[in-house]
């Protein structure tokens with residue numbers, strides 16, 4: 003298939019749900035992607051935070067190849083070596099969260115967490131934060147804040163409310179004897195790259211304990227080394243009752259998981275489940291991915307590279323930049339104007355980045371990105387942000 007045919011076919015048969023860029027990517031390695039004409043791009047989007055290990059990680063590729071010849075699918079009503087290995091790994095990642103439920107995506111992990119909170123407490127209320135993004139299926143969409151995602155789909159699930167982020171007083175008022183859980187992104191991703199104050203998360207823990215509500219953290223984007231620790235909650239000293247993860251969990255293979263603490267009750271057969279959840283193929287990929295994150299100390303790398311990148315970004319002398327913020331390699335550059343033209347200018351210079359809301363450029367590079375690549379990113383960003391109306395390349 004040539005490029006023209008690929009564009010035509012996808013344009014004809016697509017659902018229409020995606021704003022598509024006219025580039026055809028066919029392979030990747032580390033933080034680089036190559037298009038069909040073998041032009042190299044620097045990937046600072048990682049598929050929205052999926053490719054923390056970089057593209058085509060050899061250990062993940064080998065695990066997939068090997069497992070695919072042995073056993074691809076097996077429902078969790080039977081035992082399996084890969085699932086056991088993964089459970090053992092995940093059950094020891096966050097002290098206090100020993101049990102795990104497997105699913106296939108971020109939104110599914112949030113759906114499961116919400117059901118677990120309601121069945122544990124017998125209460126309906128879910129409190130989430132303003133600007134929050136938790137997914138697009140009805141339960142997690144009801145916790146997602148932005149009207150852009152919600153409009154047209156009402157009525158959403160009852161029992162949800164939203165509080166301002168990092169505001170202890172508002173949270174104290176919102177959590178009541180009817181609250182099943184407070185659901186929080188430890189670093190808000192889609193909402194603009196905002197980091198929770200440790201004092202806020204600690205207060206949330208105390209308030210939830212006082213009122214008998216559960217604390218759920220959504221680490222779908224912030225997890226697996228992204229912020230400089232295995233999970234962002236580890237910057238706060240708090241143990242949540244439930245932790246949702248997905249995106250980078252299985253090195254790019256679709257998988258979600260919910261880590262479960264002792265306050266979660268009533269999880270008995272039939273209460274919840276997933277056909278594909280914990281299948282041996284995704285399981286083998288996840289074992290390889292988490293092992294690689296640990297062996298290569300990708301969290302440590304993200305911490306170090308994040309400090310370096312943030313410093314360099316703060317040195318960019320552009321009147322357009324309002325603020326640079328974030329944690330590890332989850333970084334937002336808030337501009338005084340809309341970011342879309344700047345993302346386009348970056349793309350024309352072969353760098354892929356994301357927005358977070360209308361005015362923030364979001365950088366989520368693979369954690370294996372090199373110093374040379376980081377320096378290149380900063381140089382190009384400085385060029386692009388030097389002018390009010392970014393020009394096309396060449």
Ligand SMILES: *Cc1c(COP(=O)(O)O)cnc(C)c1O
Nearest residue numbers: 107108109135136137191222223
């Ligand atoms: C991406 C994301 C989700 C949804 O994940 P999907 O796999 O797209 O369903 C949920 N929560 C957060 C914080 C995310 O970044």
